[in-house]
Amino acid sequence: MxxxxxxxxxxxxxxxxxxxxxxxxxxxxxxxxxxxxxxxxxxxxxxxxxxxxxxxxxxxxxxxxxxxxxxxxxxxxxxxxxxxxxxxxxxxxxxxxxxxxxxxxxxxxxxxxxxxxxxxxxxxxxxxxxxxxxxxxxxESNSLNEPSLFVQRGKHKGVFYHRKSLYDPETKIHTTYVRVKKNGRVIEEVHREFVxxxxxxxxxxxxxxxxxxxxxxxxxxxxxxxxxxxxxxxxxxxxxx
CATH class of the missing domain: 3.40.50.150 (Vaccinia Virus protein VP39)
Structure with missing residues (x-):
């Protein structure tokens, strides 16, 4: 990614x-x-x-x-x-x-x-x-202006990934859910950014x-x-x- x-x-x-x-x-x-x-x-x-x-x-x-x-x-x-x-x-x-x-x-x-x-x-x-x-x-403009980045899927060097982002304008928290799969192993992460x-x-x-x-x-x-x-x-x- x-x-x-x-x-x-x-x-x-x-x-x-x-x-x-x-x-x-x-x-x-x-x-x-x-x-x-x-x-x-x-x-x-x-x-x-x-x-x-x-x-x-x-x-x-x-x-x-x-x-x-x-x-x-x-x-x-x-x-x-x-x-x-x-x-x-x-x-x-x-x-x-x-x-x-x-x-x-x-x-x-x-x-x-x-x-x-x-x-x-x-x-x-x-x-x-x-x-x-x-x-x-x-x-905040970065979270509001880039809807195309809110869902991403792809493959890079044998690694499959899926990323989904959600922004809450009330709490000012941008949450990103990441799922990565490589060689049958799945890793899931949650990232929270505070605006x-x-x-x-x-x-x-x-x-x-x-x-x-x-x-x-x-x-x-x-x-x-x-x-x-x-x-x-x-x-x-x-x-x-």
Missing amino acids: MKEVDYRGWAKYLVLLMRVAGMESRRSRIQGEKLCEFACGTANISIILSKLGYDVTGVDSSGDMLKVAKEKLARRKSDKLHLVHHDMVTYSQKESFDRAVCVYDSVNYIPTSAALGCFFGNVYEDLKPGGVFVFDASL YNLALIRKLFSAAGFEERFAAGDFTMLDANDYSERVHFVLVKPDHD
Whole structure:
């Protein structure tokens, strides 16, 4: 189901957004920079960012996802990518990173505004002064405007899948039911995403101490608004010194 995702293009878009914050103007600025990817999954984005020169730490709460990621790393033998099994909301390494990213609407899996605020606070503490945090969030328009994505069936590399999504505009919860069959084995999962509006997201990361440099709508370099489907925020931890 993830075969249509352009991970390389997404990683390059993240670097472009970090340039908006005044960073990454030259490739030499990337080399050796410490970057944390929260909710790294199977490390597709992390691997690409490490190839660009970042020293990457990938954090994810799923042991199964990290197992796949470790298999990929074993084939690459890279010393610029390290994996950590931990809940991203509570992960804390004080002033350890120059950059942080969190993509594929991973913040939408955080179930409460209090927990989302906690996450922003910990990321703020994780970054060095002047550090940059880029994350994306799926807004309500993404759930309302894409009915064709609500039911998907297909086959990819011998894996049959069926996905059905339902959105409740009252609770602001987008639920996706996934059924995967491979070699006679059936796996069923339920994913719940919690849709937050722009105003609340901004209130929470501002309370954590972040300054917003840019909010880009729908994989463009245009300003996001309440009608955007996906927003990438570019935040900076102020360097008061």
